[in-house]
Structures are given as structure tokens and as C-alpha cells.
Amino acid sequence: MRRLGSVQRKMPCVFVTEVKEEPSTKREHQPFKVLATETISHKALDADIHSAIPTEKVDGTCCYVTTYKGQPYLWARLDRKPNKLAEKRFKNFLHSKQNSKEFFWNVEEDFKPVPECWIPAKEIEQLNGNPMPDENGHIPGWVPVEKNSKQYCWHSSVVNYEFEIALVLRHHSDDPGLLEISAVPLSDLLEQTLELIGTNINGNPYGLGSKKHPLHLLIPHGAFQIRNLPTLKHNDLLSWFEGCREGKIEGIVWHCSDGCLIKVLEIESTKQCLCLHEAYILMGKIDNKQVNM
Numbered sequence: 001m002r003r004l005g006s007v008q009r010k011m012p013c014v015f016v017t018e019v020k021e022e023p024s025t026k027r028e029h030q031p032f033k034v035l036a037t038e039t040i041s042h043k044a045l046d047a048d049i050h051s052a053i054p055t056e057k058v059d060g061t062c063c064y065v066t067t068y069k070g071q072p073y074l075w076a077r078l079d080r081k082p083n084k085l086a087e088k089r090f091k092n093f094l095h096s097k098q099n100s101k102e103f104f105w106n107v108e109e110d111f112k113p114v115p116e117c118w119i120p121a122k123e124i125e126q127l128n129g130n131p132m133p134d135e136n137g138h139i140p141g142w143v144p145v146e147k148n149s150k151q152y153c154w155h156s157s158v159v160n161y162e163f164e165i166a167l168v169l170r171h172h173s174d175d176p177g178l179l180e181i182s183a184v185p186l187s188d189l190l191e192q193t194l195e196l197i198g199t200n201i202n203g204n205p206y207g208l209g210s211k212k213h214p215l216h217l218l219i220p221h222g223a224f225q226i227r228n229l230p231t232l233k234h235n236d237l238l239s240w241f242e243g244c245r246e247g248k249i250e251g252i253v254w255h256c257s258d259g260c261l262i263k264v265l266e267i268e269s270t271k272q273c274l275c276l277h278e279a280y281i282l283m284g285k286i287d288n289k290q291v292n293m
Contacts, residue, residue: 019035048257054254058197061077065194074145074158075142079138082137164187168218226246229252
């Protein structure tokens with residue numbers, strides 16, 4: 001399968017952001033908002049954002065396929081977070097606005113334990129062999145999804161380790177204007193990140209399945225390219241999100257030639273469905289034994 005960038009760390013915004021001192025409408029108890037300005041960030045310009053491939057930011061939960069127990073496995077996102085004392089110390093630092101000073105983390109003592117099988121995400125900074133937290137105080141990472149996992153039961157519903165396949169939503173092989181659900185070999189997805197969407201994920205914004213018949217699928221990151229995006233200006237993008245049918249998505253992710261990923265999020269009220277929301281989903285003609293995951 002064609003692959004673009006891999007989501008292994010927090011993506012920077014295409015625009016320079018600023019903090020506004022008023023309560024957040026997205027995060028409870030957060031006394032400030034982080035808003036995008038009209039200025040394109042240096043990171044985006046350095047990554048040649050104007051030549052990048054714009055794709056739909058799918059609203060689900062991030063997954064990763066890599067080897068475990070000698071075979072391709074699906075891994076769930078699990079960030080290592082600070083314990084209560086360290087989190088309090090970090091929040092006090094942020095609220096003190098002493099941004100000229102660097103916050104010091106003691107990775108061995110400040111963070112909650114994680115399962116032995118946990119691995120840190122690629123591309124994150126390391127110091128003396130230890131993965132370092134990002135600007136939010138989290139260490140991004142992954143844990144393998146076991147076959148009978150209760151915690152990750154919706155993840156495990158999209159893979160079959162016996163046949164080493166996964167249920168993937170992608171463009172139809174004969175008609176790119178259509179979508180199909182296919183049983184894809186996990187080996188074809190190795191070292192890719194994907195988004196898990198479905199009935200029990202993030203409030204199911206795409207209306208997939210039902211409580212009685214839940215449906216969950218994987219979508220490779222970068223799978224849905226945006227063809228008619230306006231110029232890279234704040235007001236033009238805002239109008240596209242608000243007034244264009246194709247703009248009723250969670251956000252945009254630009255895949256740059258150097259592997260860098262740059263994002264911008266949607267206006268909260270516009271989010272509805274996939275940019276190809278009028279496309280048909282074709283159930284692949286697959287052996288029932290293979291589809292029954």
C-alpha cells in the first residue's frame with residue numbers, strides 16, 4: 001500500500017499559535033485557549049509546506065503496526081504520563097510563565113509505570129538513552145494489542161493474527177472515487193501508523209455500525225488526499241472549512257517531502273464525516289472465515 005508520513009509524535013500547527021487568556025471550550029478546567037494566527041510557522045516553511053501533499057485528518061485513535069512475538073502486530077497508542085507530584089510541578093511551571101527557563105524532568109522518577117512491552121514512539125527526543133517528554137509532558141508510545149484484550153477490544157476486532165490480516169478502509173482498486181473495506185495483510189502495513197475509527201471510538205463521528213452491530217476499521221494515515229484545497233491563508237482555509245462540503249472534516253495534515261507532518265484543525269461545528277462522504281463503501285468479497293475477526 002502507498003504510504004506517506006508516519007504519526008509518531010505531536011504534529012505542529014501550520015500557523016503560529018498564540019495563547020488567549022480565556023477558558024477553553026474544548027478542555028474542561030483549562031483557563032486559556034490556544035489559537036492559530038494568520039502567520040505560517042517557520043517549521044511549516046522549512047518543510048516546504050507549499051509543495052506538501054494535503055490529506056484529511058481522520059477522527060479516531062492512532063495505531064501502529066510493527067513486529068511483536070516474531071510477527072506483525074497492531075499496537076495501540078499509550079502515552080507515558082507524569083505522576084501526580086510531577087504533573088503538579090509541571091503545571092505550576094507552565095502557569096508561572098517562566099518560559100525562559102527549561103523544565104527539568106527526572107524520567108525515572110516523574111512518570112507512571114507502563115507495561116513491560118511498551119515501546120516509545122519513534123522520532124521523540126532522547127537524553128542519555130531515555131525518551132524525553134514532549135511539550136505537554138507526555139512520552140508518546142505504543143503497546144501491542146493482544147488477541148483477547150479487554151482494554152483494547154475494539155482494536156483487536158479489526159485484526160486476525162491467525163491469518164495475519166487487518167480490516168482496512170481504502171480507495172477501491174478499480175475506481176478511486178469509491179471506498180472499500182479490505183482484508184489487508186499486516187505485513188503490508190508494517191511500520192505504518194493508522195487511524196482506528198468506528199462505533200465505539202471518539203463518539204463515532206462517521207456513524208459506523210450500531211450498538212448491536214459495532215463496526216471498526218483502520219485507515220492508513222494520508223490515505224485520503226484533498227484535491228481542491230484553497231490557498232494557504234488563514235481566512236481562505238476558514239471559509240473552506242465553513243462553507244465547502246469537502247471541508248466538513250476534522251482537519252488537514254500536510255505530508256512534506258522531508259517526512260515532516262504539519263496540521264491544522266477544523267472549526268468544531270463543521271465536523272461531520274470523511275471528505276469522501278458521498279462515496280460508496282464496498283464490502284470486499286472475502287472468505288467469511290477471514291472477515292470474522
